Amino acid sequence: MRKTLVLALAALLLASMGGRALAATDLLETGSTLLYPLMNLWVDAYQHGNPNVQITTQGTGSGTGISQAISGVAQIGASDAYMADAQMASSPMLNIPLAISAQQINYNVPGLNNVHLNLSGPVLAGIYMGEIQFWDDAKIKAINKEYGNKLPHTQIVPIHRAEGSGDTFIFTQYLTKSTPSWKAGPGFGTTISWPAVATAVGASGNPGMVQTCQNTPGSIAYIGVSFLNQTEKAGLGYAALQNQAGKFVLPTEPNIAAAAGATDKATPPDERISLIFAPGENSYPIINYEYAIVNPKQSDPAKAAELKKFLDWSLSEGQSSKFLGAVHFLPLPASIQKLSRAQIAKIQ
Amino acid sequence: MGLRIGDAVKAVSPATLQRTGAQAFLRVLTGVAALISFLIIFLMLFFLIYYAYPAIRFNGLNFLTNPIWNIGNQYGSGVTTRNGFSGPPGASFGALVFIFGSVVTAALTMVVAVPLSMMVALSLVYRVPRRIRPLANALVELMAGVPSVVYGLWGLVVLVPWIGQTFAPWVTAHFGFVPFFGGSAGSGNGLAAAVFILALMVIPIMVATTRDVILAQSNSLFEASMALGSTSWQAMVRAVLPSVRSGIVASILLSFGRALGETMAVLMVCGAAINTFPQNFFSPVNTIAAVIVSQLESALTDATGMAQRSLAELACVLFIITLLVNIVARGIMRGADRREGAHQ
Numbered sequence: 001m002r003k004t005l006v007l008a009l010a011a012l013l014l015a016s017m018g019g020r021a022l023a024a025t026d027l028l029e030t031g032s033t034l035l036y037p038l039m040n041l042w043v044d045a046y047q048h049g050n051p052n053v054q055i056t057t058q059g060t061g062s063g064t065g066i067s068q069a070i071s072g073v074a075q076i077g078a079s080d081a082y083m084a085d086a087q088m089a090s091s092p093m094l095n096i097p098l099a100i101s102a103q104q105i106n107y108n109v110p111g112l113n114n115v116h117l118n119l120s121g122p123v124l125a126g127i128y129m130g131e132i133q134f135w136d137d138a139k140i141k142a143i144n145k146e147y148g149n150k151l152p153h154t155q156i157v158p159i160h161r162a163e164g165s166g167d168t169f170i171f172t173q174y175l176t177k178s179t180p181s182w183k184a185g186p187g188f189g190t191t192i193s194w195p196a197v198a199t200a201v202g203a204s205g206n207p208g209m210v211q212t213c214q215n216t217p218g219s220i221a222y223i224g225v226s227f228l229n230q231t232e233k234a235g236l237g238y239a240a241l242q243n244q245a246g247k248f249v250l251p252t253e254p255n256i257a258a259a260a261g262a263t264d265k266a267t268p269p270d271e272r273i274s275l276i277f278a279p280g281e282n283s284y285p286i287i288n289y290e291y292a293i294v295n296p297k298q299s300d301p302a303k304a305a306e307l308k309k310f311l312d313w314s315l316s317e318g319q320s321s322k323f324l325g326a327v328h329f330l331p332l333p334a335s336i337q338k339l340s341r342a343q344i345a346k347i348q
Numbered sequence: 349m350g351l352r353i354g355d356a357v358k359a360v361s362p363a364t365l366q367r368t369g370a371q372a373f374l375r376v377l378t379g380v381a382a383l384i385s386f387l388i389i390f391l392m393l394f395f396l397i398y399y400a401y402p403a404i405r406f407n408g409l410n411f412l413t414n415p416i417w418n419i420g421n422q423y424g425s426g427v428t429t430r431n432g433f434s435g436p437p438g439a440s441f442g443a444l445v446f447i448f449g450s451v452v453t454a455a456l457t458m459v460v461a462v463p464l465s466m467m468v469a470l471s472l473v474y475r476v477p478r479r480i481r482p483l484a485n486a487l488v489e490l491m492a493g494v495p496s497v498v499y500g501l502w503g504l505v506v507l508v509p510w511i512g513q514t515f516a517p518w519v520t521a522h523f524g525f526v527p528f529f530g531g532s533a534g535s536g537n538g539l540a541a542a543v544f545i546l547a548l549m550v551i552p553i554m555v556a557t558t559r560d561v562i563l564a565q566s567n568s569l570f571e572a573s574m575a576l577g578s579t580s581w582q583a584m585v586r587a588v589l590p591s592v593r594s595g596i597v598a599s600i601l602l603s604f605g606r607a608l609g610e611t612m613a614v615l616m617v618c619g620a621a622i623n624t625f626p627q628n629f630f631s632p633v634n635t636i637a638a639v640i641v642s643q644l645e646s647a648l649t650d651a652t653g654m655a656q657r658s659l660a661e662l663a664c665v666l667f668i669i670t671l672l673v674n675i676v677a678r679g680i681m682r683g684a685d686r687r688e689g690a691h692q
Contacts, residue, residue: 063645084423086436086651157535162620162638164646191646193418193440194622201537201632202620204642208504215509216535 025306030058031065031078032166033205034101034224035290039078041323042314053306062166063190069093069293075307077293080166080224081190082272094296094343095272097289098314100330102225102256103170105286106236108213109135112150113237116250118143120242121178121277121285127220128158128175129185130197135218143248155199157219159212162202164191170276170288171222177277178242178285210234222286225251226327243285244277251284256330259283264333271339289336290329296346304347311344396664403657404664406433407441411661414442416623417639419646419655427652435654443662445625449633450666452626453539453614454607457546462600464547465554470584472555473562474570485559492552500613503545508617511544512536516630534630537619542633545613550603557602561595562588594681601677605670611637636666 029039036059043055060068062079069077070091082095105119123139126132132139136151144151161168172188186192194200201219203212206227213221214234223231231238240248249255259278267273277285292311298304319331332340397404404411408431420428420436427434435441468488476484516533524530569591573583589596619632620642626633640659647655 061645063648067648084649084651085425086422086427087649090651155532162615163642164644164649187421187424187438189419189422189646190649191419191643193416196624198624198627198631199532199534200621200624201535202622202634202642203537204616204620208616211504212508212535212537215512219535 025053025302027053027055027076027303027307027310028058028068028074029055029076029078029292030060030068030074031076031293032062032080032290033059034080034166034226035078035098037226038099038290038323038327038329041326042318045317045323046310046313050309053310055310061164062169063164066093066293069295072295072299075294075298075303076311079291079293080288081169082274082289082291083293088272092296094292094294094346095270096292096294096311096340096343097271097332097336098292098311098318098340099290099324100256100260100275100332101288101290102251102284102328102330103167103286103288104223104225104228104231104251105220105239105241106210106213106223106231107220107239108217108236109152109154110217111152112147113235115147116238116240117147118242118248119239120248121175121182124220125175125179125182127156128160128197128200129182129195130200132156133199143242152218154218157199157201157216158197159201159203159209159216159219159221160194161191161209162204166190166288167206167222167224168192170274170286173274173276174241174286177274178244206230210236225256226329228328241285243281243283244279245281245283247281249282249284251286253330255282255284256287259285259287260330260333260336264335267336267339269339269342271336271343289332294344294347297348301348308344308347311347312341315340315344393664393667396660396667400657400660400664402433403441403654403661405431406435406654407658407661411441411443411658412447412665413444414440415444415625416440416442417445417643418623419643419650419658422646422649422651433654435652435658436650439654441654441658441661443636443665445621445623446634446636446639446662447665447669448625449618449621450608450635450637450669453542453546453618453633453635454604456539456543457550457607458600458604460543461547461550461554461603465551465558465599465603466589466596468551468555469558469562470588472559474580474584488552488555488559491548492556496549496610496613497616499545499549500616503541503613503617507544508536508541510536511538511541511630516540520628520630528628531628532630534632535619536630537617538621538630538632539618539626540629541617541619542614542635545617546607546610549610549613550606553606554599554603557599558592558596561592561599564595565592594685597677597681601674604673608635608666608670608673609637611641614638615642636662636669640666 039057043057062081065077065079066083068074083093120143126139133156134153135156136153141148141151169190172192175182176188186195201212203209206223209221209223210227210230213219213236240250242248258280259275262278262280262283263275275287315337324331418440420439422436424437426437428437428439472484512535519529520533569587570583573587614635615638618634618638621632621634640662643659647659
């Protein structure tokens with residue numbers, strides 16, 4: 001009895017060692033925490049059909065993703081923001097879009113969380129610059145006629161991300177493109193020098209944003225659409241945002257797709273482009289590509305081959321709504337998929 | 349403190365050690381060990397300064413007095429060059445807000461934690477019934493062992509909403525006339541939350557060390573004081589505590605250092621203020637440790653590298669503050685000892 005057990009264990013051990021010897025190729029994906037849940041779904045599904053590649057995923061933040069892709073620690077650096085020209089000049093990398101994400105503007109205004117307030121770039125800029133301090137400010141009332149007398153005289157608490165974040169990048173890009181005074185002042189980036197507003201609060205990560213917004217009546221926050229389930233559970237409201245055409249639109253699938261459709265032709269071959277504040281009647285103004293940052297010259301040809309296979313898969317089967325739908329992302333338009341494939345082909 | 353390594357070696361040597369050879373060997377060994385501890389501190393400081401040097405030149409002395417922290421436009425074109433070193437366009441690295449935040453949170457933490465810890469330590473030694481004493485001691489040690497991120501999470505989920513919705517509005521309404529207690533009650537994320545969380549984290553350290561130095565002291569002081577007719581309060585506060593003063597100062601120093609350096613728990617509840625000083629006890633603040641960890645992510649994407657080096661410069665400042673606090677406290681202790689010596 002005992003002997004068979006020992007034998008069985010030995011066989012198991014041998015089998016597992018043999019298995020490991022076969023699974024020769026390890027890939028590391030690290031970076032964006034927005035992309036992280038999707039990567040996990042992808043990798044899980046992909047590895048079922050491809051047991052000979054072992055992909056490890058890490059949600060570390062876009063900045064870490066970019067820098068580890070450059071240093072060669074990771075094969076895929078996930079990032080919500082494309083790389084800046086200055087960084088591309090010193091380390092040329094491929095910026096490959098994998099999916100389309102959007103951002104909601106959430107608020108906690110007791111009594112109004114079940115409706116969608118209208119907000120515009122200039123009003124948001126005014127709030128984050130400390131010029132608009134109360135929810136019943138004339139500038140907010142002017143674009144919310146139907147809720148005019150329901151808006152309370154509550155102090156606005158603008159919440160921003162404490163750490164560097166792709167969400168800060170796309171939010172401040174919306175303010176920059178829609179509001180000249182923001183463009184001349186704080187500008188945009190993964191972290192910016194926030195105007196000195198005494199009530200402003202910095203929160204860590206999207207979970208921290210949800211938590212702080214939920215805790216603080218009168219607060220406003222910008223949160224990635226992949227946290228839609230959490231923001232709804234927290235009972236937060238989300239705003240209809242004013243787009244370039246002057247219309248107030250919600251972050252619904254058709255509106256996000258409209259914005260993606262309005263920018264796909266403008267996307268250059270290296271695909272580093274902002275999709276913020278796209279033209280078009282229905283275009284939701286804060287959407288972005290989620291990028292895989294990849295070094296075109298991989299040190300290990302075996303890894304390069306597996307990397308290309310996985311990225312190609314993510315652009316074909318990976319675009320299925322069973323993956324993207326779970327995190328409220330949208331698939332890339334066909335023309336962008338083609339550009340991404342062309343970039344993947346450059347990996348050596 | 350007057351003990352030298354040589355003395356310690358002599359103390360163990362006569363009976364057990366084989367004369368000169370082993371003795372010399374042990375002396376060298378302990379000497380090297382002592383040297384290593386100095387060397388590590390020195391090397392760390394050297395590395396930090398070496399790495400931060402471009403930032404030190406780029407930022408100048410302005411670094412210490414400038415309240416604006418702006419890592420500049422990563423997506424802009426061109427660079428800002430000062431003193432031969434370049435950073436991102438529009439960059440302005442000022443540490444004043446964070447230096448102020450670090451020192452004020454740590455100091456206020458001491459104001460909250462020191463009296464509480466002394467009381468807890470004294471009751472653990474003299475008041476808590478013998479039967480439940482082991483349990484009470486175990487609980488204190490358990491508190492000291494809880495990872496800081498757990499305190500941070502508890503702070504974010506429980507403490508911050510309580511401060512924002514209950515405590516701060518009550519204080520500002522009833523004690524608004526006290527400076528720094530009036531004004532906006534804020535969201536709960538801020539100075540008060542950071543101080544309370546830090547106090548929770550340092551109290552067990554302070555209690556455990558204070559309790560141990562009191563226990564190490566013989567019981568005779570307390571008994572003699574009681575015999576002379578003092579109340580037990582007087583015996584504790586006037587006789588026992590002064591006799592273990594240096595131990596207490598050491599534990600306060602240790603806790604102050606912990607409060608200065610604590611990162612995650614503070615970052616989760618402090619409100620991460622940037623470019624602005626706290627208006628009152630409930631306003632958002634930021635500390636050097638918290639800002640280093642929160643800004644690192646973006647600093648990594650700075651092609652000029654100046655943002656990373658400026659964060660290293662911040663780390664230098666934190667290091668130097670900790671050193672200064674140590675030196676000053678030691679100076680105070682030595683001065684007190686000398687005065688006492690003169691009396692006797």
